[in-house]
Amino acid sequence: MSDRPRILDDLAGVAGGAFSALAGVREEIGAIVRARVDETLGSLNLVRRDEFEVVREVASRARQAQATMESQIARLEERVSDLEASLTAPSSPPRSGL
The missing domain is CATH 1.20.5 (Single alpha-helices involved in coiled-coils or other helix-helix interfaces)
Incomplete structure (x- = not known):
């Protein structure tokens, strides 16, 4: 029975790491999209x-x-x-x- 809480702790740690990785991926995708939008707007010669x-x-x-x-x-x-x-x-x- 002492193994079960340890497994839950390990799963919680893995889930926390996955959420951190997903947040990083989300920020990176957002930065890429912003860069593309800025590039596209720059090519349209807008003021x-x-x-x-x-x-x-x-x-x-x-x-x-x-x-x-x-x-x-x-x-x-x-x-x-x-x-x-x-x-x-x-x-x-x-x-x-x-």
Whole structure:
């Protein structure tokens, strides 16, 4: 009867070792899968979210600057047109002080 508990202890030790080995295999498989996924995503030329946000902000600022410049150009064109019109308009003869 003294052999039976020893056999159970041995079985428990073997089962514990098997669980440890399986946990190691699981971690190794997880690392391999992560490496494959990273490699695949790298080959797809995808951008990260933070990089995308930065580019989107730069584009937004560029659009705002363009709108401001278009407005300034329109005002300048109007001033040039007014100046050209005043230069080409016939000048009135000087008034005499009668």
